[in-house]
Amino acid sequence: DGGITQSPKYLFRKEGQNVTLSCEQNLNHDAMYWYRQDPGQGLRLIYYSQIVNDFQKGDIAEGYSVSREKKESFPLTVTSAQKNPTAFYLCASSKLRGSGITDTQYFGPGTRLTVL
Protein backbone atom coordinates (compact mmCIF):
# COMPACT_ATOMS: atom_id res chain seq x y z
CA ASP A 1 0.00 0.00 0.00
CA GLY A 2 2.02 2.96 -1.28
CA GLY A 3 1.80 6.39 0.15
CA ILE A 4 3.14 9.08 2.43
CA THR A 5 2.93 8.78 6.19
CA GLN A 6 3.36 11.56 8.71
CA SER A 7 3.65 11.18 12.43
CA PRO A 8 2.44 12.10 14.88
CA LYS A 9 -1.00 13.31 13.82
CA TYR A 10 -1.17 15.77 16.71
CA LEU A 11 1.80 17.23 18.57
CA PHE A 12 1.94 19.55 21.53
CA ARG A 13 5.07 21.47 22.39
CA LYS A 14 6.07 23.78 25.16
CA GLU A 15 7.68 27.05 24.23
CA GLY A 16 11.45 26.74 23.92
CA GLN A 17 11.42 23.09 22.87
CA ASN A 18 12.53 21.66 19.56
CA VAL A 19 10.27 19.03 17.99
CA THR A 20 10.73 16.74 15.00
CA LEU A 21 7.96 15.80 12.60
CA SER A 22 8.34 12.57 10.69
CA CYS A 23 7.63 12.05 6.98
CA GLU A 24 8.15 8.75 5.18
CA GLN A 25 7.20 7.75 1.63
CA ASN A 26 7.31 4.38 -0.14
CA LEU A 27 6.44 5.74 -3.59
CA ASN A 28 10.09 5.81 -4.71
CA HIS A 29 9.72 9.54 -5.33
CA ASP A 30 12.83 11.63 -5.78
CA ALA A 31 11.65 14.94 -4.36
CA MET A 32 10.13 15.67 -0.97
CA TYR A 33 8.65 18.88 0.43
CA TRP A 34 7.47 20.43 3.67
CA TYR A 35 4.67 22.97 3.75
CA ARG A 36 3.02 24.94 6.47
CA GLN A 37 -0.71 25.69 6.24
CA ASP A 38 -2.38 28.45 8.22
CA PRO A 39 -6.03 29.45 7.90
CA GLY A 40 -6.57 31.78 4.96
CA GLN A 41 -2.94 31.65 3.83
CA GLY A 42 -2.76 28.55 1.69
CA LEU A 43 0.36 26.41 1.55
CA ARG A 44 3.76 27.95 2.22
CA LEU A 45 6.92 26.06 1.31
CA ILE A 46 9.40 25.51 4.15
CA TYR A 47 12.05 23.23 2.61
CA TYR A 48 12.36 20.85 -0.30
CA SER A 49 14.82 18.17 -1.37
CA GLN A 50 15.37 16.63 -4.79
CA ILE A 51 18.08 14.13 -3.89
CA VAL A 52 19.53 12.52 -0.80
CA ASN A 53 21.82 14.73 1.30
CA ASP A 54 20.70 17.88 -0.49
CA PHE A 55 17.89 20.31 0.29
CA GLN A 56 16.89 23.90 -0.40
CA LYS A 57 15.13 26.57 1.62
CA GLY A 58 11.65 27.54 0.66
CA ASP A 59 9.83 30.78 1.38
CA ILE A 60 9.64 30.43 5.18
CA ALA A 61 12.66 28.35 6.26
CA GLU A 62 13.64 30.45 9.28
CA GLY A 63 13.27 28.50 12.52
CA TYR A 64 13.09 25.12 10.75
CA SER A 65 15.67 22.50 9.79
CA VAL A 66 15.55 19.30 7.73
CA SER A 67 17.68 16.33 6.77
CA ARG A 68 17.53 13.88 3.88
CA GLU A 69 19.72 10.92 4.77
CA LYS A 70 17.48 8.40 2.99
CA LYS A 71 15.36 8.73 -0.13
CA GLU A 72 12.26 7.64 1.79
CA SER A 73 12.56 9.99 4.74
CA PHE A 74 12.49 13.78 5.16
CA PRO A 75 12.06 14.78 8.83
CA LEU A 76 11.36 18.40 9.78
CA THR A 77 12.58 19.93 13.04
CA VAL A 78 10.72 22.93 14.37
CA THR A 79 13.22 24.78 16.53
CA SER A 80 12.66 27.16 19.39
CA ALA A 81 13.70 29.96 17.00
CA GLN A 82 10.41 29.62 15.11
CA LYS A 83 8.32 32.44 16.58
CA ASN A 84 4.85 31.17 15.73
CA PRO A 85 5.02 27.42 15.14
CA THR A 86 1.38 26.51 15.79
CA ALA A 87 0.13 25.31 12.38
CA PHE A 88 -0.78 22.34 10.22
CA TYR A 89 2.33 20.82 8.60
CA LEU A 90 2.12 18.89 5.35
CA CYS A 91 4.74 16.70 3.73
CA ALA A 92 4.60 15.95 0.01
CA SER A 93 6.61 14.01 -2.53
CA SER A 94 6.91 13.86 -6.30
CA LYS A 95 8.82 12.10 -9.07
CA LEU A 96 11.21 14.09 -11.21
CA ARG A 97 10.77 13.86 -14.97
CA GLY A 98 13.74 13.42 -17.23
CA SER A 99 13.17 16.95 -18.48
CA GLY A 100 13.92 18.27 -15.02
CA ILE A 101 10.36 19.26 -14.26
CA THR A 102 8.71 17.62 -11.30
CA ASP A 103 5.64 15.47 -11.67
CA THR A 104 2.64 16.23 -9.53
CA GLN A 105 2.89 16.22 -5.75
CA TYR A 106 1.21 13.78 -3.42
CA PHE A 107 0.55 14.77 0.16
CA GLY A 108 0.65 13.06 3.51
CA PRO A 109 -2.17 13.36 6.07
CA GLY A 110 -0.49 16.20 7.97
CA THR A 111 0.66 16.91 11.52
CA ARG A 112 -1.06 19.53 13.63
CA LEU A 113 1.45 21.20 15.94
CA THR A 114 0.25 23.25 18.88
CA VAL A 115 2.56 25.27 21.09
CA LEU A 116 1.33 25.56 24.65
Add this chain to the structure above:
Amino acid sequence: QKEVEQDPGPLSVPEGAIVSLNCTYSNSAFQYFMWYRQYSRKGPELLMYTYSSGNKEDGRFTAQVDKSSKYISLFIRDSQPSDSATYLCAMIHTGNQFYFGTGTSLTVIP
Protein backbone atom coordinates in the same frame (compact mmCIF):
# COMPACT_ATOMS: atom_id res chain seq x y z
CA GLN B 1 0.88 40.56 -7.26
CA LYS B 2 0.64 36.91 -6.27
CA GLU B 3 1.67 34.31 -8.81
CA VAL B 4 -1.65 32.49 -8.40
CA GLU B 5 -4.94 34.09 -7.38
CA GLN B 6 -7.92 32.10 -6.14
CA ASP B 7 -11.16 33.39 -4.68
CA PRO B 8 -11.33 32.00 -1.12
CA GLY B 9 -15.12 31.91 -1.02
CA PRO B 10 -16.81 30.52 0.95
CA LEU B 11 -19.08 29.08 -1.71
CA SER B 12 -22.36 27.46 -0.73
CA VAL B 13 -24.55 25.59 -3.26
CA PRO B 14 -27.55 23.24 -3.11
CA GLU B 15 -27.05 19.55 -3.82
CA GLY B 16 -27.14 18.81 -7.54
CA ALA B 17 -25.84 22.23 -8.60
CA ILE B 18 -22.97 22.77 -11.01
CA VAL B 19 -20.00 24.31 -9.23
CA SER B 20 -17.36 26.43 -10.93
CA LEU B 21 -14.04 27.07 -9.20
CA ASN B 22 -11.43 29.32 -10.75
CA CYS B 23 -7.82 30.45 -10.55
CA THR B 24 -5.89 33.07 -12.46
CA TYR B 25 -2.13 33.29 -12.78
CA SER B 26 0.38 35.85 -13.91
CA ASN B 27 3.33 33.81 -15.21
CA SER B 28 2.89 32.52 -18.76
CA ALA B 29 5.66 29.96 -18.13
CA PHE B 30 3.33 27.76 -16.08
CA GLN B 31 2.95 24.48 -17.92
CA TYR B 32 1.26 21.96 -15.61
CA PHE B 33 -1.95 22.59 -13.71
CA MET B 34 -3.53 20.66 -10.89
CA TRP B 35 -6.59 20.71 -8.66
CA TYR B 36 -6.51 19.27 -5.16
CA ARG B 37 -9.37 18.61 -2.75
CA GLN B 38 -8.72 19.00 0.96
CA TYR B 39 -11.14 17.88 3.64
CA SER B 40 -10.91 19.52 7.02
CA ARG B 41 -7.80 18.48 8.97
CA LYS B 42 -6.61 16.18 6.16
CA GLY B 43 -3.89 16.37 3.53
CA PRO B 44 -4.80 17.56 0.00
CA GLU B 45 -5.63 14.81 -2.49
CA LEU B 46 -5.03 15.16 -6.21
CA LEU B 47 -8.21 15.48 -8.28
CA MET B 48 -7.09 16.57 -11.74
CA TYR B 49 -3.78 17.10 -13.56
CA THR B 50 -3.61 18.81 -16.94
CA TYR B 51 -0.93 20.08 -19.26
CA SER B 52 -2.35 21.70 -22.33
CA SER B 53 -5.12 24.20 -22.92
CA GLY B 54 -8.55 22.65 -23.21
CA ASN B 55 -10.76 20.41 -21.13
CA LYS B 56 -10.09 17.20 -19.24
CA GLU B 57 -12.97 15.21 -17.80
CA ASP B 58 -13.03 12.63 -15.01
CA GLY B 59 -16.47 11.54 -13.87
CA ARG B 60 -18.31 14.55 -12.44
CA PHE B 61 -15.18 16.71 -12.60
CA THR B 62 -13.95 18.76 -15.56
CA ALA B 63 -10.72 20.75 -15.54
CA GLN B 64 -10.37 23.57 -18.03
CA VAL B 65 -7.18 25.44 -18.92
CA ASP B 66 -7.05 28.63 -20.97
CA LYS B 67 -3.37 29.55 -21.30
CA SER B 68 -4.10 32.60 -23.47
CA SER B 69 -6.17 34.11 -20.65
CA LYS B 70 -4.02 32.60 -17.86
CA TYR B 71 -7.13 31.10 -16.33
CA ILE B 72 -7.99 27.62 -15.06
CA SER B 73 -11.30 26.24 -13.86
CA LEU B 74 -12.68 23.17 -12.15
CA PHE B 75 -16.33 22.27 -12.77
CA ILE B 76 -18.22 19.85 -10.55
CA ARG B 77 -21.46 18.49 -11.97
CA ASP B 78 -24.29 17.11 -9.83
CA SER B 79 -22.55 18.29 -6.68
CA GLN B 80 -22.91 16.12 -3.58
CA PRO B 81 -22.57 16.91 0.15
CA SER B 82 -19.40 14.77 0.07
CA ASP B 83 -17.88 17.38 -2.26
CA SER B 84 -17.85 19.85 0.64
CA ALA B 85 -14.16 20.65 1.06
CA THR B 86 -11.52 23.21 0.22
CA TYR B 87 -10.28 23.11 -3.38
CA LEU B 88 -6.74 24.20 -4.15
CA CYS B 89 -5.35 24.98 -7.58
CA ALA B 90 -1.64 24.45 -8.20
CA MET B 91 0.75 24.92 -11.08
CA ILE B 92 4.39 24.37 -12.07
CA HIS B 93 6.67 25.99 -14.59
CA THR B 94 10.21 24.96 -15.50
CA GLY B 95 11.89 24.02 -12.28
CA ASN B 96 10.44 22.18 -9.37
CA GLN B 97 8.56 24.65 -7.25
CA PHE B 98 4.81 24.42 -7.00
CA TYR B 99 2.62 27.50 -6.78
CA PHE B 100 -0.65 27.06 -4.93
CA GLY B 101 -3.78 29.13 -4.73
CA THR B 102 -5.08 29.89 -1.25
CA GLY B 103 -8.03 27.53 -1.73
CA THR B 104 -11.80 27.93 -2.15
CA SER B 105 -14.05 26.57 0.58
CA LEU B 106 -17.12 24.79 -0.83
CA THR B 107 -20.22 23.63 1.04
CA VAL B 108 -22.87 21.56 -0.73
CA ILE B 109 -26.16 21.73 1.14
CA PRO B 110 -28.40 18.60 1.07
